[in-house]
Amino acid sequence: MATSTTRAALVCSIDLPGKLGECEPFPAAWLRELAHELAVCEAPVTLALADTAQAAQVRDAATECHELSLRVDVDWAGPEVRRPDFARALKTQLETAQDLGIIIRTLAWGDFPLTPHTDLLVKHGIHAVRTLPAPQRSSLWPRLWGPGSPAATGAEIIRYGLCTAPAVAQWQCGQNMRGLRKPLAEAALNGVAHLACDLRSAPTDRPLDARFRQALRELMRHRHLLKTRLETVADFADRRLTTRKSMPAQSILKVA
Numbered sequence: 001m002a003t004s005t006t007r008a009a010l011v012c013s014i015d016l017p018g019k020l021g022e023c024e025p026f027p028a029a030w031l032r033e034l035a036h037e038l039a040v041c042e043a044p045v046t047l048a049l050a051d052t053a054q055a056a057q058v059r060d061a062a063t064e065c066h067e068l069s070l071r072v073d074v075d076w077a078g079p080e081v082r083r084p085d086f087a088r089a090l091k092t093q094l095e096t097a098q099d100l101g102i103i104i105r106t107l108a109w110g111d112f113p114l115t116p117h118t119d120l121l122v123k124h125g126i127h128a129v130r131t132l133p134a135p136q137r138s139s140l141w142p143r144l145w146g147p148g149s150p151a152a153t154g155a156e157i158i159r160y161g162l163c164t165a166p167a168v169a170q171w172q173c174g175q176n177m178r179g180l181r182k183p184l185a186e187a188a189l190n191g192v193a194h195l196a197c198d199l200r201s202a203p204t205d206r207p208l209d210a211r212f213r214q215a216l217r218e219l220m221r222h223r224h225l226l227k228t229r230l231e232t233v234a235d236f237a238d239r240r241l242t243t244r245k246s247m248p249a250q251s252i253l254k255v256a
């Protein structure tokens with residue numbers, strides 16, 4: 001019986017505080033504490049910014065190893081936003097980051113439908129879009145499709161050079177890990193465990209919620225159990241796309 005050679009993936013994306021148009025510099029002490037907490041991961045994670053004007057400060061304080069992503073909010077990318085307005089807002093954010101010497105390759109989408117204008121994402125060099133957990137499906141699906149398949153991992157190639165990186169669990173400030181352990185464990189066994197941590201409401205004038213470290217440690221527990229590594233959203237997308245390109249084409253014709 002053939003076995004899958006797909007390596008399990010662990011991904012962590014973290015939405016940082018701030019709202020577009022209202023972003024102020026992060027307090028240095030808060031960023032230092034964030035960097036200290038992230039050290040438990042022993043690997044880079046994806047930090048999603050509401051405004052790329054914050055990118056240089058976060059990069060310098062949280063070390064350059066972590067990936068910086070742009071969080072896409074409904075006020076400039078929701079279903080009611082016209083295509084030209086969305087294109088203008090996206091271009092402005094990406095160019096602001098580029099002026100700071102930072103290339104944004106992934107987007108952290110909010111809890112609303114993905115834009116139909118995916119061609120604009122490809123045009124601006126976006127490789128992947130982080131999506132938030134959908135309603136839980138029946139556990140029968142992973143058994144039918146098998147580990148590493150699109151149904152099991154949730155990853156989908158939208159168009160050439162762009163894929164989704166779905167989170168299977170979302171931790172929010174004040175939440176314990178009790179309800180997130182099962183979906184994370186099932187996802188890890190099925191190929192991809194992507195934990196999204198929502199720090200948008202975290203007050204930057206106070207210490208970080210101690211349960212944030214618990215969430216990170218839960219992900220690291222799976223890392224050690226599976227003997228795998230933690231990936232950024234960009235790393236995950238690149239590996240998915242590379243794997244797809246390397247798969248040999250299969251003919252629909254049967255040998256006589």
